[in-house]
Amino acid sequence: MGRRIILCDGAELARLWSRIGAGENEELVWIPREEEQRARPPGFRILQGGLQAEAVARLEPREGDGFAIVSEELAFVRAAIPAISKAAPEAPILVLSDRIRKEDLPEHSCLRLTGLRTLIRDDVNEEFDHLWNLRRVVELRALLGPRSRIGILLQPDPDPDGIACGYALRALLGRKASTAPLVSFGEVKRPENLAMVEALGIRVRTVTPPELDEFDGIALVDVQPNVFGEEPPARLRSVDVVIDHHPPRPGYDAVMRDIRVSYGATATILIEYLQAAGVEVGPKLATALLYGIKTDTQLLGRDASPKDVAAFAFVHAHHSPALLRRIERPALPVDALRALGRALSRTEVMDALHILVLGRVREDVIPQVADLALQAEGAEWAIAAGIVGRDLVFSVRNVGHVRAAGGVVRAVVEGLGVGGGHRSMAKGIIPLQSFREVYGGADRQRIRAALHDAFVKAIRGEEIRREEPLS
Numbered sequence: 001m002g003r004r005i006i007l008c009d010g011a012e013l014a015r016l017w018s019r020i021g022a023g024e025n026e027e028l029v030w031i032p033r034e035e036e037q038r039a040r041p042p043g044f045r046i047l048q049g050g051l052q053a054e055a056v057a058r059l060e061p062r063e064g065d066g067f068a069i070v071s072e073e074l075a076f077v078r079a080a081i082p083a084i085s086k087a088a089p090e091a092p093i094l095v096l097s098d099r100i101r102k103e104d105l106p107e108h109s110c111l112r113l114t115g116l117r118t119l120i121r122d123d124v125n126e127e128f129d130h131l132w133n134l135r136r137v138v139e140l141r142a143l144l145g146p147r148s149r150i151g152i153l154l155q156p157d158p159d160p161d162g163i164a165c166g167y168a169l170r171a172l173l174g175r176k177a178s179t180a181p182l183v184s185f186g187e188v189k190r191p192e193n194l195a196m197v198e199a200l201g202i203r204v205r206t207v208t209p210p211e212l213d214e215f216d217g218i219a220l221v222d223v224q225p226n227v228f229g230e231e232p233p234a235r236l237r238s239v240d241v242v243i244d245h246h247p248p249r250p251g252y253d254a255v256m257r258d259i260r261v262s263y264g265a266t267a268t269i270l271i272e273y274l275q276a277a278g279v280e281v282g283p284k285l286a287t288a289l290l291y292g293i294k295t296d297t298q299l300l301g302r303d304a305s306p307k308d309v310a311a312f313a314f315v316h317a318h319h320s321p322a323l324l325r326r327i328e329r330p331a332l333p334v335d336a337l338r339a340l341g342r343a344l345s346r347t348e349v350m351d352a353l354h355i356l357v358l359g360r361v362r363e364d365v366i367p368q369v370a371d372l373a374l375q376a377e378g379a380e381w382a383i384a385a386g387i388v389g390r391d392l393v394f395s396v397r398n399v400g401h402v403r404a405a406g407g408v409v410r411a412v413v414e415g416l417g418v419g420g421g422h423r424s425m426a427k428g429i430i431p432l433q434s435f436r437e438v439y440g441g442a443d444r445q446r447i448r449a450a451l452h453d454a455f456v457k458a459i460r461g462e463e464i465r466r467e468e469p470l471s
């Protein structure tokens with residue numbers, strides 16, 4: 001890169017730029033107005049007699065140099081652009097002006113227009129955002145700092161966003177698990193969430209409502225008291241802290257409440273707190289928060305805001321890819337690989353459907369096999385099924401431009417079990433007993449045939465008729 005040549009129109013803008021100071025490789029030039037007799041601002045060269053091509057030539061522009069025109073006067077900018085083009089035909093031009101519109105400027109092959117005041121304004125706004133977040137952190141610490149035991153309450157069967165937020169709140173308070181445990185009324189159950197707490201070594205303790213009495217401080221993250229029923233446990237009717245991104249609900253008191261509905265994940269709020277407070281974010285915490293945003297927003301798609309994108313970028317720079325891989329791709333047990341081998345040996349894609357039936361497996365294997373199954377040539381839908389406990393569990397993936405997976409799975413399990421999901425991924429559970437009653441057995445061939453038939457119909461939007469009446 002060559003020099004940046006900054007051309008300031010008049011003493012006022014030159015003095016403003018001299019306050020900003022010359023950046024590296026930056027040459028400051030003042031073009032005085034006719035009536036201006038004031039002393040040259042420090043660090044500036046003067047181009048007397050206006051901005052003509054000959055004057056620009058005196059700056060001896062070289063290849064690689066770029067120009068900035070700092071002016072609020074359209075006439076000045078309109079004259080400056082051709083003058084620069086004549087003296088330095090290849091030089092790119094940045095116009096810094098808040099009053100000029102691009103369509104009023106002469107043609108130029110490499111020109112960018114931005115506002116000088118808006119640049120500063122954006123930075124000021126961002127700094128105030130940091131300041132409000134810092135105020136929240138100061139408030140949080142003043143409130144919870146003196147408490148001896150703080151219960152950080154997550155929703156039942158906590159999801160990655162909730163777990164990451166609890167972990168971040170504890171870091172923000174400078175606490176350990178012993179004085180600020182993560183607690184929940186229901187254990188972590190979903191296999192992908194279990195993989196997260198295992199990989200990160202985070203413990204979520206299951207408690208009963210009366211057990212909350214052992215805490216002299218209660219903070220809820222990614223949840224509000226009323227999700228624990230119309231009549232929340234007495235201890236939750238008045239809590240210390242609620243940090244959440246779900247719509248605000250009445251029916252409880254909180255000393256500090258920070259609810260930001262426009263955010264795709266509560267993790268984004270906690271990341272802003274950590275940034276504002278200057279807390280060092282290590283790879284484990286960064287990975288947890290990144291995974292929290294990723295799952296809540298489906299990788300910044302659904303419901304993500306620019307704040308989520310910025311927070312994601314921040315934690316991305318600090319996270320551990322190896323740790324993230326361990327969460328997203330938990331180790332496959334050898335017997336699961338053998339079951340997969342058997343399923344693959346006779347696999348086929350029919351009606352754009354690829355179904356792999358694994359037999360009895362650990363639950364977290366099933367979604368991983370569904371991801372793999374979608375890679376089969378010609379497959380628009382992938383279904384991986386396995387037997388877990390007394391249930392037939394199946395994970396569904398699709399290529400995205402077809403019917404929404406959640407709706408299809410709901411149609412498939414209708415009257416038999418439970419299921420649902422999103423546009424491109426879904427999960428269904430059918431008790432084996434119900435499956436046997438309807439289909440006469442639950443061997444692999446029957447499971448495969450039944451799923452194939454049900455999915456083809458559900459994808460076409462047809463009614464699924466089953467021969468046996470449901471008991």
Ligand SMILES: [Mn+2]
Nearest residue numbers: 161222266296
């Ligand atoms: Mn959330």
